[in-house]
Amino acid sequence: MEYFDPGRTETAVGMAHSPYVSELVERLPGALDYVEIPFEQLRHAPATADIQQHIPLVLHCASMSVGGFVPPEESTLAAVEHWRQRTRTPWIGEHLAYIRAEATEPDAAGRGAAADPTSLTYTVCPQLSEQSLEQVLDNLKPLQDRYPVPIILENPPQYFPVPGSTMSLVEFTARLCDRNDRLDLLLDLTHFLISAINLGFDASRELERLPLERVVEVHLSGLKSQSGTAWDDHAQPAPEPVFDLLAQALRRSRPRAVTFEYNWAPHLPELGPLQQQLRRVRDLVGT
Amino acid sequence: MSERTGPLTGPRVHAHIAAGLADPGLIDSWTARNGGGGTEQDAAVIDAIDLAALRRFAGFVTMVRQNPLRRILPLTLRALAEADLEIEAFAAYAPHFARLSRTAGPDLRGRLTAFADFLDGWLVDDDPVHAVIRDALGHELTVERLRHAEGGPAAAPSAPHRGAVPRRTGAQAIRTARHHPRALAELIESGGLATGRPPRPDRPTLLYWRDEPTRQVRVTEVTPLAAHLLALVDGRTTVGGLARRLTAATGEPCDADQLAVALQEFTDLHLLTLGGAAPSPIGEHRCG
Numbered sequence: 001m002e003y004f005d006p007g008r009t010e011t012a013v014g015m016a017h018s019p020y021v022s023e024l025v026e027r028l029p030g031a032l033d034y035v036e037i038p039f040e041q042l043r044h045a046p047a048t049a050d051i052q053q054h055i056p057l058v059l060h061c062a063s064m065s066v067g068g069f070v071p072p073e074e075s076t077l078a079a080v081e082h083w084r085q086r087t088r089t090p091w092i093g094e095h096l097a098y099i100r101a102e103a104t105e106p107d108a109a110g111r112g113a114a115a116d117p118t119s120l121t122y123t124v125c126p127q128l129s130e131q132s133l134e135q136v137l138d139n140l141k142p143l144q145d146r147y148p149v150p151i152i153l154e155n156p157p158q159y160f161p162v163p164g165s166t167m168s169l170v171e172f173t174a175r176l177c178d179r180n181d182r183l184d185l186l187l188d189l190t191h192f193l194i195s196a197i198n199l200g201f202d203a204s205r206e207l208e209r210l211p212l213e214r215v216v217e218v219h220l221s222g223l224k225s226q227s228g229t230a231w232d233d234h235a236q237p238a239p240e241p242v243f244d245l246l247a248q249a250l251r252r253s254r255p256r257a258v259t260f261e262y263n264w265a266p267h268l269p270e271l272g273p274l275q276q277q278l279r280r281v282r283d284l285v286g287t
Numbered sequence: 288m289s290e291r292t293g294p295l296t297g298p299r300v301h302a303h304i305a306a307g308l309a310d311p312g313l314i315d316s317w318t319a320r321n322g323g324g325g326t327e328q329d330a331a332v333i334d335a336i337d338l339a340a341l342r343r344f345a346g347f348v349t350m351v352r353q354n355p356l357r358r359i360l361p362l363t364l365r366a367l368a369e370a371d372l373e374i375e376a377f378a379a380y381a382p383h384f385a386r387l388s389r390t391a392g393p394d395l396r397g398r399l400t401a402f403a404d405f406l407d408g409w410l411v412d413d414d415p416v417h418a419v420i421r422d423a424l425g426h427e428l429t430v431e432r433l434r435h436a437e438g439g440p441a442a443a444p445s446a447p448h449r450g451a452v453p454r455r456t457g458a459q460a461i462r463t464a465r466h467h468p469r470a471l472a473e474l475i476e477s478g479g480l481a482t483g484r485p486p487r488p489d490r491p492t493l494l495y496w497r498d499e500p501t502r503q504v505r506v507t508e509v510t511p512l513a514a515h516l517l518a519l520v521d522g523r524t525t526v527g528g529l530a531r532r533l534t535a536a537t538g539e540p541c542d543a544d545q546l547a548v549a550l551q552e553f554t555d556l557h558l559l560t561l562g563g564a565a566p567s568p569i570g571e572h573r574c575g
Contacts, residue, residue, distance in 0.1 A: 224368070
């Protein structure tokens, strides 16, 4: 088995798991340092972990609903721990988002949440309010106590303003980091750019307001514009503005890993352009 | 009113956004104000949500869940994207897919059928851009159907003659398209749909067949007459009989020997096999 070296000092470069990632590992020996793999995939298809015979795995999770008001099932958290141990992931990536919420139907007292919670298949940006901030801090602490590796939170893409929000995602994130010394970040630069486009802020200026020194991992992927909105697109290569933001972020941060999320395309990406992007990132991070 | 006691509390806002995403039909009913009663607080939350944006997000989430279809319908989905209709189409599909997921947990084939049926109904007839997308859908569904069709091993080519009985073999289909698939792909991939005025249709008649040794589905343009001829092949009529039917259908004399030569092209592609006359179906001959 291959494991991510916890003492590694160089920034590692990896790829999100996809149906063709095994072929990439085989055809581009040494090009990738690790594969980032969704916990949910391991849970439902444990054989996916077989790729660890050839390359280390980093665990990425979308099930802990850190940004929500409804906790995850205990069995989910136990399964995360199982896969943490098996993969020996150096950290657990999780979204600053929610995937469970209380039901809209009220209970007998009219307070809601009588019925089973609503579970989603896709993470959603939380309300960015004082109430949410306190909730995220409350959610994080037991998780940090439970797992012996850091939990790093990924900024979600913002497709629309969430009602009741009183601060920007950058401010929300900065305040989380201020209040929780153990919290580190997974900076998804494509999500960041998408939010900037959709909410109309200056990505470069706002990036400087993030606690970039807390960034442990960076995500890169494509984006596309449809129906007047910018959307995440893991079938497209990261565009030039994402690399510009990466170069800017690297002036103040030294992430331990940079992950390409190219996992939605139906077929293996063209190897030439992919190798160029991998080289470009290695040049930027100086490895 | 403080944030905690006001209507837009975190849990209630999350609850409504999640409810809308889990059941996108709710978003439409909220938009039309046909949704269930709910409390004043619920109404305030719904009023505060950008429902059009939430509907698009539900479409995006639905689209991501259909990613496995990109392997089967790459051109169709690319065409939707190039026409800036991808999110809109999936937003319209989202309530259907949510219902489907609740009842069946569809496999890939079920997803394909459900989405293709939906899209075919969603696209309008008199929009030229929609017509191109429907053409791509028709092409890719035909290829996919033949890819999985039952089909016997390739028949050895044989020499046609006027007394032989042609029978179809292997997986094949005739389709009248708007554009040849090659031209269609060029049109879509070159951004030709963004103008909203795609070129006039060529309406080629296309023969799709599966090459059994490689299992690849191939496409060849054929004349309408050749397509008609293939449609006449019923496994019982001799080449001479087909010639007489073609003569009757077209009003032009059709020589059986020349037709036999023409049929050779189909036998070379393993699309037809030639044998002796088939026995009459049981019951066709009366006793006495």
